[in-house]
Amino acid sequence: VGLAVDDIKEVQEQAVLKRYAMQVELALDVEQLIPQFIRRRFIVRKETIMPNYVYGNPVTRLYYYFAGSGAISAPSIAKALNPDKETVDEILQQQEQMSTTISNIRNRMKGMQYQNDKIESMLAAIIAHNNVPYEEEDTQWM
Numbered sequence: 606v607g608l609a610v611d612d613i614k615e616v617q618e619q620a621v622l623k624r625y626a627m628q629v630e631l632a633l634d635v636e637q638l639i640p641q642f643i644r645r646r647f648i649v650r651k652e653t654i655m656p657n658y659v660y661g662n663p664v665t666r667l668y669y670y671f672a673g674s675g676a677i678s679a680p681s682i683a684k685a686l687n688p689d690k691e692t693v694d695e696i697l698q699q700q701e702q703m704s705t706t707i708s709n710i711r712n713r714m715k716g717m718q719y720q721n722d723k724i725e726s727m728l729a730a731i732i733a734h735n736n737v738p739y740e741e742e743d744t745q746w747m
Contacts, residue, residue: 613700 732739
């Protein structure tokens with residue numbers, strides 16, 4: 606059974622959505638396994654981020670200078686604003702390249718089939734002209 610390029614894209618999109626649904630379902634199942642009192646303890650209701658806050662302790666200053674606060678940093682902002690290509694985008698690009706290659710091969714095959722039909726008709730004309738006996742089964746091998 607052959608699939609068209611559009612069908613393959615649709616199947617890939619459905620697979621991605623199904624994978625996301627399975628991940629969410631797994632996360633919810635794992636969350637339900639954890640006891641309620643532990644879940645309540647680790648819920649972050651409010652988080653205050655103060656990127657310009659200067660710590661008084663020099664050791665703390667050095668720690669946050671080298672380690673960063675972890676919440677917001679210049680590289681994380683740059684990555685959020687300019688995301689890398691995801692694997693799905695790369696796969697789609699490769700799929701488009703393959704589609705172009707396949708269409709080129711298909712066109713070449715049509716040209717070869719046309720040439721083959723011409724050669725076959727020429728051979729049939731030569732056989733008929735020279736009165737060479739042949740059976741129809743000999744030409745039905747294709």
